[in-house]
Amino acid sequence: MKAAAQRDDDATDVPVGPAMSQLTEKQRRFVRAYLEAPRNHGAGTFACRAAGYGSSASSRQSLASMAYALCCDPKIQAAISEVSQSLLIAMGPLAVRALRKALNNPKHPAFSKALGIVMDRVSPVESLQVVRVEHDATPSFRESAQIMARIAELSARYAIKAPTVVEGEVVGRGEAA
């Protein structure tokens, strides 16, 4: 607990992002402790205790309730997201070191996987995909002709006198379609 408090004191000097700056100091301590909790189970209780919520007599149950309420706060959620992002960036060198360690040892169980990861980034496999989209806007003359033939056939069968249309104007009746 003392070590956590010491870390918090040190962390107060660390510049914080916009989401963290919206929080109180106690809430910031909660967010940092929540991400540094040693275990997933009970992380909220751990973070509440580390941040100074509750008292020495507070039960685990009441601390867990406080942690739940804090985690439901949108400001706290935004801050957790912000700090998680910066932690991920900070873990980049660790990942690179682990990768190098795996590559340096051909007997390492993850050697081939590490090799694949590096090769994918050094010389990625290129593939060419050709997507051809053709749009034919030409009217289907065959279909139109079939429709017109059908209209003519039915009009003749039922003795329909279709109007004669010239340039959009009806000029007479009496011609079968």
Added chain:
Amino acid sequence: MVTSEQIAKFTDAERDAWMASLSEDENVILRAPPGCRYMLATISEVKWWLEQKIPDDARLRFLEFLERQDDLFSVDAIAQVDPMPGEGREIIQEARKLGKDKWLDVVARWDVFGALVAINPSMLQALKMPKPTRYTRAQDR
């Protein structure tokens, strides 16, 4: 012309006397099923529309509607029907204001259909023509 309400109030004797007084044409109308009556009026109106300048897809739909009536009327009977004149269309349009469930019943009424036949006698000629049979339908196709 006697209205449908008056006919409904006839006693049996009055109804018999009235039916005996009907001409041959009136008997044809009286014995025609209501479905045949309103369908003839509709066919006549559709044929009027087919004489107007309408898009080809609408024209085809109207013609296919006529083709679907082959269980009620033969091809010759449908060809016999003339397009509905303006007065008849006004009657149908007035009836249509009653809503989709009622207007066909109104058009099929004895007095209303009688008035339509007076305006467009070709519907009576179509009613008098032989009804289609399975054989004639096959021939028409």
